Amino acid sequence: MVDIEWDYWTSKPYVYTWQAATLVQGLNPKKIKFPVRDAAGELHFDRANFGDAYPEFKVKLDLVIEHAWIQNFSAQNMRVDFKRFLYWAHHVQKWPMPSALLAVAQSLSLDALTDTADVVDSALEEERNSLQLIWALRQLLNEHPYGKTDRELIYYLSKTYSDQLAFKRPTLEMKFAEAKVAGDSSILPIRIE
Numbered sequence: 001m002v003d004i005e006w007d008y009w010t011s012k013p014y015v016y017t018w019q020a021a022t023l024v025q026g027l028n029p030k031k032i033k034f035p036v037r038d039a040a041g042e043l044h045f046d047r048a049n050f051g052d053a054y055p056e057f058k059v060k061l062d063l064v065i066e067h068a069w070i071q072n073f074s075a076q077n078m079r080v081d082f083k084r085f086l087y088w089a090h091h092v093q094k095w096p097m098p099s100a101l102l103a104v105a106q107s108l109s110l111d112a113l114t115d116t117a118d119v120v121d122s123a124l125e126e127e128r129n130s131l132q133l134i135w136a137l138r139q140l141l142n143e144h145p146y147g148k149t150d151r152e153l154i155y156y157l158s159k160t161y162s163d164q165l166a167f168k169r170p171t172l173e174m175k176f177a178e179a180k181v182a183g184d185s186s187i188l189p190i191r192i193e
Contacts, residue, residue, distance in 0.1 A: 015079060017065050018045070021064050025053060026098045087105060
């Protein structure tokens with residue numbers, strides 16, 4: 001449990017599944033290189049970031065992914081509702097966790113989490129629409145000289161708008177990945193005429 005900004009993490013409404021699995025183990029997600037996703041959608045991590053903790057992390061990550069929809073703490077794009085996840089991890093799985101997370105998990109009630117479900121659904125729908133728009137714009141940028149690949153476009157955008165946090169390379173990589181998932185899974189294709 002080194003250098004984890006618990007106030008930052010516990011105030012986030014959503015975290016990636018892999019971030020949830022690291023935090024519950026007391027590992028700092030900011031110290032772990034963002035995973036690479038293969039063509040099948042499987043996440044691959046640099047095991048050197050975990051030391052001896054990788055096997056336990058992988059087991060927890062697999063359980064989080066498997067139970068996210070069943071236990072109703074899944075958000076879209078490989079993320080989870082962090083409070084609902086903590087409730088599940090503590091009350092259902094009975095996982096040991098760092099004291100900062102344990103305090104939050106113990107303070108949660110299922111009734112309070114259920115009351116916020118409608119607000120959460122609306123926010124997720126708005127985010128999905130935004131991601132679909134990002135992906136549609138990405139498709140249009142395929143004709144840009146620096147937009148032939150995501151890597152080229154991310155590099156170009158991060159250099160062009162280097163003074164803006166939203167255009168930092170890791171942020172762009174995450175948003176592009178989320179947008180691709182949202183674009184690939186959209187029910188209706190987006191047409192721009």
